[in-house]
Amino acid sequence: MLASWYDRQGPAADVLQVGELPDPEPGPGEVRVRVTVSGVSPGDTKKRRGWLDSSMPFPRVVPHSDAAGVVDAVGEGIDAHRIGQRVWVHGAQSYRPFGTAAQYTVVPAPQAVPLPDHLSDELGASLGIPGITAHRSVFGDGPVDGRTVLVHGVLGGVGSLAAQLARWGGATVIGTVRRGADLDHVDPHVVSHAVALDRDDPAEAIRAYAPEGVQRVVEVDLSDNADLDAAVVANDAVVAAYATRDDRPRLPFWPLLFHNVTLRLLGSDDFPAEAKRQAARDLTAAAAVGALTVDVGERYPLDAIAHAHDRVDAGVRGRVLVTVP
Secondary structure, X not given: OEEEEEOOOOOHHHHOEEEXXXXXXXXXXXXXXXXXEEEEOHHHHHHHHOHHHOOOOOOOEEOOOEEEEEEEEEOOOOOHHXXXXXXXXXXXXXXXXXXXXXXXXXXXXXXXXXXXXXXXXXXHOOOHHHHHHHHHHHHOOOOOXXXXXXXOOOOOHHHHHHXXXXXXXXXXXXXXXXXXXXXXXXXXXXXXXXXXXXXXXXXXXXXHHOOOOEEEEEEOOHHHHHHHHHHHEXXXXXXXXXXXXXXOOOOOHHHHHHOOOEEEEOOHHHOOHHHHHHHHHHHHHHHHOOXXXXXXXXXXXXXXXXXXXHHHHOOOOOEEEEEOO
16 A cells, blocks of 8 residues: 655654555454545644654554545454445554554544545544544533633634534634634634734633633643633633643642632543544534534645645644545
């Protein structure tokens, strides 16, 4: 099969190779997926470049955890009727060496999720890491129906899906963007109120929309937003953080304590298995009824995968995808 891989960490152009590898075969409880579109996430590029002094987990890594494609073979114990089924894939390279930047990938059967025929491969390949992280950030502490959810970075990959899932779940969504110029890009059908963080007093603006405070916060930058979050949370709120600029964020301990705030830290590779299964069910259901859309930024062929990684590292807006011939 045609695939991309790296056997050492470093800059994309230096370490990513494209060539032929043996076709993988599914083992017991696994399916093989013929990949059409592979999704690139920041976590994929961080693993490749050795972020936080991480080392090579395997001698050779085929990158990427997310994809869309068609099941073309099944292992022992899996219903043969799954062959020919369109699916979206998550977690392919989570604690495994061979991800989705290849013509074929093998995953445990639950990680190949049926993709309704009216949904695109591009959407399917965009649901994995960002979608499951977004789902956990919104629903990890129960339903949000009737609640107010603050989503930071509402134009980002996780933030956008979190806002849509919260809206689908019955919440009122307040979203933030970094600059006032970005406000025009926020979908008012999803986000009831949008606030730019470069205004004089974003906390006052958020409080104007949520006088009693927000019950949930989806946090993309804990280190920069901790004081703001403490100023706008309701009593017994949850701050669910999946990223931070500063590796050792300083927290306003007493304001958070007096509001009885729960801080939930989200590492997508290690979510409980049932949480991932529920996320997959809900993401598919929401997408099927048109409640989820994804901003696809740029597409690259597999032989230009290094450019795709560089664009993700540069922070380009929209999902970056690699198409597989």
